[in-house]
Amino acid sequence: MLKNPMTDRERRLKWFRDARFGMFIHWGLYSMLGRHEWVMNRERIPLKEYEKLAGKWQPKPNCMRDWAKLAKKAGMRYMVMTTKHHEGFCLFNTKHTDYNAVKRSPGRDLVAEYVEACRAEGLKVGFYYSLMDWHHPDGVKCMKNDASWARFTEFTHGVVRDLCTNYGKVDIMWFDGGWPLSAEGWRSHELINMILDLQPDCIINNRTGLEGDFGTPENRIVPEKTRMWEACMTFNHSWGYTPIDTNYKSAWEVISMLRQCAAGGGNLLLNIGPMPDGSLYHPCDTELERVGRWMKKYGKSIYEATDPMEQEWMITGAFTRKGDTLYYHCNRWPGKELAIGGLRCKILSAKIMGGAALKFTQKADRLVIKGMPEKAPDALSTPIELKFEGEPRQQLGPGHRLLSEA
Numbered sequence: 001m002l003k004n005p006m007t008d009r010e011r012r013l014k015w016f017r018d019a020r021f022g023m024f025i026h027w028g029l030y031s032m033l034g035r036h037e038w039v040m041n042r043e044r045i046p047l048k049e050y051e052k053l054a055g056k057w058q059p060k061p062n063c064m065r066d067w068a069k070l071a072k073k074a075g076m077r078y079m080v081m082t083t084k085h086h087e088g089f090c091l092f093n094t095k096h097t098d099y100n101a102v103k104r105s106p107g108r109d110l111v112a113e114y115v116e117a118c119r120a121e122g123l124k125v126g127f128y129y130s131l132m133d134w135h136h137p138d139g140v141k142c143m144k145n146d147a148s149w150a151r152f153t154e155f156t157h158g159v160v161r162d163l164c165t166n167y168g169k170v171d172i173m174w175f176d177g178g179w180p181l182s183a184e185g186w187r188s189h190e191l192i193n194m195i196l197d198l199q200p201d202c203i204i205n206n207r208t209g210l211e212g213d214f215g216t217p218e219n220r221i222v223p224e225k226t227r228m229w230e231a232c233m234t235f236n237h238s239w240g241y242t243p244i245d246t247n248y249k250s251a252w253e254v255i256s257m258l259r260q261c262a263a264g265g266g267n268l269l270l271n272i273g274p275m276p277d278g279s280l281y282h283p284c285d286t287e288l289e290r291v292g293r294w295m296k297k298y299g300k301s302i303y304e305a306t307d308p309m310e311q312e313w314m315i316t317g318a319f320t321r322k323g324d325t326l327y328y329h330c331n332r333w334p335g336k337e338l339a340i341g342g343l344r345c346k347i348l349s350a351k352i353m354g355g356a357a358l359k360f361t362q363k364a365d366r367l368v369i370k371g372m373p374e375k376a377p378d379a380l381s382t383p384i385e386l387k388f389e390g391e392p393r394q395q396l397g398p399g400h401r402l403l404s405e406a
Contacts, residue, residue, distance in 0.1 A: 009213055012203050013228050015124065015171075016214065019077040020262060020303050021295075022126070024232055024271035025067060025114075026239040028085045029053040032276045037240030040087050040134055047135065054089060054104040061108070063278025064117035070280060072121040074288040075295030075302075080126030080174045080269060081114050083163060085240075088135025094162045096155050099135055115167045124171040127163050131156060131186060131208070132177030143180045153187055160191060164198040173199075174216075175207040183209025205230075221257060223264025230267040233257060235284050241273040248283055251290035252331065255381050258291075259329045262302045262320045263309065294380050298353055301327035301383045311394040312342055317381070319394070326386040327353065333376035338369040338384070342396035345388040353383040365395075 030037045032053055040050050071079055084090045090100035092111035101110045111127070118125045133139040136155065141148035164170055173195055178186070188208040195202055206212030215229035223229065236245045254270065261268040272284050295302065305320035305327055316338060317330040330338065342365050350358040350369050355377065360369045369384065376382050
């Protein structure tokens, strides 16, 4: 059984619920090939050939400082970096394998540099760790061979122990790659209890085969009503550095994702795959700086506005809520007048967030806000602050009938 009761889970999750926005980093030997982090598997690269990359990797010293500074500028409050992906190469020093960044190239502990960079910017520290391992000789054999299983699970627990022992406080352990074993096979209860013994404030995700402290929907934003969750999304369509994948997200799209996550009570973990030398590619730098400028002005409508509200889709925007305040994030500005249907609450006042009061009329469930500027005050998204009383709910359905006509 796990040692920590639900009450302790809520204590450990407190900062995470308030954080709202984090940076995910996928970085490893695969970055040198630039064809996705699954390149070893997808192209069936022989192990001995792939291992040669471990003698060639030379990232710039302390390149993580640029990542952490950008994360802070963007309004992010934590980071998660791949300490070992499925390829099996550890970016840190461990006595359990020589296939690591200290014993091979670049001859440095990249995780230590990352932790230092996070702390310098006041960001919480998260470690991604892949349970699956394409390099370890028992990584597949463990399915059918008891001796291989015993060696591989001891290896896994030992390496995780190193991560939880050698780098000070760890805020998140973010597991992935649960194939080929079950929670029982990974000895996941034992693994999590070990982590919490070493890091009593740490939160752990749901990819060990157990429920974990929070859910992790991947490349989709799907709120989980019964627990904390975090949507992990990519800046293009790849996790690792893939220069041929140029379908980058704009600041407008990132802010829209943030609004969706906040409205559902979850976090957004946005992934960047740095170049082999650790440089950040364009336009992730400029677009995230734009997000950061927006968050400085309107962050209250994201960080703090996480109270639940039932709402319908609207072409002009969507809501977040804090207490008796609704924020309508208008990311498609309609001009001088904005109409919102289906609100079941009574609106008491309306204003552009941080700006002037607005006139409005409300007849039954149709709210019309008038006298708005012709052009959006902020082209990325302009929150309109609505004070209300009553039930914070929007209900429309496919039919057409005013509430007063029902």
